[in-house]
Amino acid sequence: MFTFSFTCAHLNDLFSQELADKHHAGEETADNHRYHWEDELEVQEVLRVNITEDGVYSLRGTLGSGTDFSYEIGRVTLINLTLLAGKEVQFAISNQLLNSIKQTNDVERQNIRVELKDNEPFINPIPGVYIANHDVPNELLTHAPN
Numbered sequence: 001m002f003t004f005s006f007t008c009a010h011l012n013d014l015f016s017q018e019l020a021d022k023h024h025a026g027e028e029t030a031d032n033h034r035y036h037w038e039d040e041l042e043v044q045e046v047l048r049v050n051i052t053e054d055g056v057y058s059l060r061g062t063l064g065s066g067t068d069f070s071y072e073i074g075r076v077t078l079i080n081l082t083l084l085a086g087k088e089v090q091f092a093i094s095n096q097l098l099n100s101i102k103q104t105n106d107v108e109r110q111n112i113r114v115e116l117k118d119n120e121p122f123i124n125p126i127p128g129v130y131i132a133n134h135d136v137p138n139e140l141l142t143h144a145p146n
Contacts, residue, residue, distance in 0.1 A: 001084055004046040005111045006091055006128060010036040011099055013118040036118070041091075041128055045084040049110055051103075052078040057092040059125065059140075071137045077101065079112060094132035097122055 012033055019032055028034050055078040060070045077098060079091040091112075099115040114130075116122070121133040 002046055002107070003109050004043045004049060004081055005109065006041045006043075006079065007038060007111070007113045008040075008093075008116060008128075008130065009034075009038040009113065010116045011118045012036050039127065043081055043083070043089055046081050046110070047084055048082040049112075050080045050082075051112075052080070054095065055092075057090075057129070057131070059129075059131065059137075061125070069140065071140060073131055073135050073137075075135065076131075091128040093130045094120075094122065094135050096120055096132050096135075097130055 012035055014032075024032075055074075055076050057073045057076045057078060058070060059073050060068070062068050073092070073094070075095045076092045077095055081089040081091075083089065093114055093116070097116045097120050099117045100113075101115075102113045104111045104113075116130060123131050123133065123136060125131065
């Protein structure tokens with residue numbers, strides 16, 4: 001059993017490592033930041049982690065009208081966690097959004113860090129799920145607020 005940490009960082013294409021190296025000892029500054037934002041989620045009492053690189057994510061929810069929906073989103077990287085209590089936790093990222101995935105492990109902790117491309121628009125319907133805009137079903141977009 002271990003703790004799982006998931007970090008998702010949205011790259012800033014305007015970041016200049018050259019500028020950081022030349023003027024700031026390689027460090028970011030307020031006007032030259034590497035990421036727009038970072039999300040970090042932690043899950044306790046994890047037994048197993050399984051990564052599927054070309055999976056299908058089931059996007060489910062309820063519309064404002066109270067109608068339930070379920071859509072299959074293909075071409076996603078899935079990170080599935082099995083917890084001690086028998087429950088499952090799933091993270092999902094559209095493959096076209098991915099710049100990199102880095103995994104580090106030790107006995108008590110496993111970490112996955114995902115970097116998202118700056119130039120690909122996406123939705124983040126729930127924490128840990130990042131779906132490219134063009135992967136969102138048209139039927140669901142007709143119900144989105146303007």
